Amino acid sequence: MVLPTWKDVDEARERIAGVAHRTPVMTCGAIDREAGARVFFKCENFQRTGSFKFRGAANAVASLSPVERVRGVITHSSGNHAQALALAAKLHGVVATVVMPENSVSVKRRATEGYGATVVSCAPTLAAREETTAHLIWETTATFVHPHDDAHVISGQGTAAWELVSEAGFLDLVLAPVGGGGLLAGTALAVRHLLPNARVIGCEPSGADDAYRSLKSGTRVTELVPDTLADGLRTILGEIDFAIIKSEVFDIVRVADEAILAAMRSIWERMKIVIEPSSAVAVAPLLDGSLGASGLRIGVILSGGNVDLDRVFSADWTAKLHGH
Amino acid sequence: MVLPTWKDVDEARERIAGVAHRTPVMTCGAIDREAGARVFFKCENFQRTGSFKFRGAANAVASLSPVERVRGVITHSSGNHAQALALAAKLHGVVATVVMPENSVSVKRRATEGYGATVVSCAPTLAAREETTAHLIWETTATFVHPHDDAHVISGQGTAAWELVSEAGFLDLVLAPVGGGGLLAGTALAVRHLLPNARVIGCEPSGADDAYRSLKSGTRVTELVPDTLADGLRTILGEIDFAIIKSEVFDIVRVADEAILAAMRSIWERMKIVIEPSSAVAVAPLLDGSLGASGLRIGVILSGGNVDLDRVFSADWTAKLHGH
Numbered sequence A, B: 001m002v003l004p005t006w007k008d009v010d011e012a013r014e015r016i017a018g019v020a021h022r023t024p025v026m027t028c029g030a031i032d033r034e035a036g037a038r039v040f041f042k043c044e045n046f047q048r049t050g051s052f053k054f055r056g057a058a059n060a061v062a063s064l065s066p067v068e069r070v071r072g073v074i075t076h077s078s079g080n081h082a083q084a085l086a087l088a089a090k091l092h093g094v095v096a097t098v099v100m101p102e103n104s105v106s107v108k109r110r111a112t113e114g115y116g117a118t119v120v121s122c123a124p125t126l127a128a129r130e131e132t133t134a135h136l137i138w139e140t141t142a143t144f145v146h147p148h149d150d151a152h153v154i155s156g157q158g159t160a161a162w163e164l165v166s167e168a169g170f171l172d173l174v175l176a177p178v179g180g181g182g183l184l185a186g187t188a189l190a191v192r193h194l195l196p197n198a199r200v201i202g203c204e205p206s207g208a209d210d211a212y213r214s215l216k217s218g219t220r221v222t223e224l225v226p227d228t229l230a231d232g233l234r235t236i237l238g239e240i241d242f243a244i245i246k247s248e249v250f251d252i253v254r255v256a257d258e259a260i261l262a263a264m265r266s267i268w269e270r271m272k273i274v275i276e277p278s279s280a281v282a283v284a285p286l287l288d289g290s291l292g293a294s295g296l297r298i299g300v301i302l303s304g305g306n307v308d309l310d311r312v313f314s315a316d317w318t319a320k321l322h323g324h
Helices: A006-016 A029-035 A053-062 A066-071 A080-091 A106-114 A126-140 A151-168 A182-194 A210-217 A239-248 A257-271 A316-321 B006-016 B029-035 B053-062 B066-071 B080-091 B106-114 B126-140 B151-168 B182-194 B210-217 B239-248 B257-271 B316-321
Strands: A038-043 A073-076 A096-101 A118-122 A173-177 A199-205 A251-255 A297-302 B038-043 B073-076 B096-101 B118-122 B173-177 B199-205 B251-255 B297-302
Touching: A006 A053, A006 A151, A006 A182, A029 A038, A029 A257, A038 A151, A053 A080, A053 A151, A073 A080, A073 A126, A080 A096, A080 A106, A096 A106, A096 A126, A106 A118, A118 A126, A151 A173, A151 A182, A151 A239, A151 A297, A173 A182, A182 A199, A182 A239, A182 A297, A199 A210, A210 A239, A210 A251, B006 B053, B006 B151, B006 B182, B029 B038, B029 B257, B038 B151, B053 B080, B053 B151, B073 B080, B073 B126, B080 B096, B080 B106, B096 B106, B096 B126, B106 B118, B118 B126, B151 B173, B151 B182, B151 B239, B151 B297, B173 B182, B182 B199, B182 B239, B182 B297, B199 B210, B210 B239, B210 B251
Parallel strands: A038 A297, A073 A096, A096 A118, A173 A199, A173 A297, A199 A251, B038 B297, B073 B096, B096 B118, B173 B199, B173 B297, B199 B251
Antiparallel strands: none
């Protein structure tokens, strides 16, 4: 297993420049006061397709050989990676196929198709997903782009932290959510090279704490029945991801769903930006004081903003509309 | 009645520089495609206290004479103006009193007190509000700062459009919501001076269309029983505001609550920013095609982002938390 290094992140940076957005770094006095620290938020909710996933996908597609480009790319995902790969492929004139469980939210399916990908349905089991994908790879010889356990993808995700550090300057701590581990691994590669004294901390939902348990035990935990509202983080930590995280990440902290929801609300309310629950996981440890980060300069990767607004707008507002 | 001019807006700009945020101008490819136009959003939801109101309040407070500063400022408001005046006064070391109906949302009362103002409760009628305020003015000799019918306030609100034009360049149209009229009047003063060929259009909820009816009839309509979810726009058009709007504003369009809600959702979803219903009023006419603005360069003032998130987070999310 050849692990990517900071050099791969640096190359990814050049490869995706002009394709991925250079997202803003935002600060907020009210949040700083609450956290007792100076916090720099890297706003990947403003990234194309609404999450950092576009960086990794864009780097993977831009790294294809001419023959691979002709054969296309394929992945299985029902989340942000599907849309990210679909758009990245479209922008490079590459055909993309996405295998999605048939019970996926229809808005995500439509969004992925909207970016030009072919969506293939399968039964809602991991076995069916992998089998369908394997069959399609055999048929089309398309290149499989894993959502997180892939050197190009990890390197691409690391470019967000690279931009964050180049804009914010010295940081004591950098926080990133961890699900499959691509973002956390890429973040660690970038930060540990640019700021050797900074500590990178992964933030994980308590209800999907396989990365936490893997880091503590030293062995990758592959059994998990996720139970968290942070839908982007219900994934098992990947092999390459774990190898990097084990050597470069200082610690992983666990966050309860109540704290995730409270942090999400704080960001919406104070900063007036929409972030998804998975992003809030990296905010919560600052707000509840559990991190002991008082007085520090802290970077936070806000990973995305793809929230199911049906959940928001179906409620009281619409009721109010129809007879207040 | 002496009307403010573009020169007052220009002076306000210098007066509030460094106190008010220079908010970003954002664009969004997806919204552009939907509108068939190039749209520049001036993001006053990122302004201090969460709305453009801070600009007018800061200009009013900064324009006080030394004696007036000692005597303090007073207003009656249950909305964004209350918080804006409270913070502007605090930053200038001036005492602020805000009269609020006793049935005001407690979060707004706390926010206003949080900025250091004294909140005085009164019965929830216009008469009680005015009587309480008049009594306090007599007692304290504080300067009354009207939420919108005030030359300094109007000039301050115009600085948002000034910044928008200086960043976006030529615009065919500029859209702003209209409630009391301070923002629309200030916007018109700035835009008509900087871009004499541009048209300024006010956007008003159908359920509070006094400005529309005033402009059509040429006489200020002062009777209104507002019925709209755009809570910031349930106000009667002011006299000074109307005089400016009559001469500088091209048209006022009316927007149904359904369209306001749909536009708000579009902005949250596509741009990942939180705007309040009052802001969405100026977005809706672009999205439903009613404006016939295809191919134009358009500026939109997103007036604020102070949404009652209880309405959002009380719903399905919290339910999910407690037993999904």
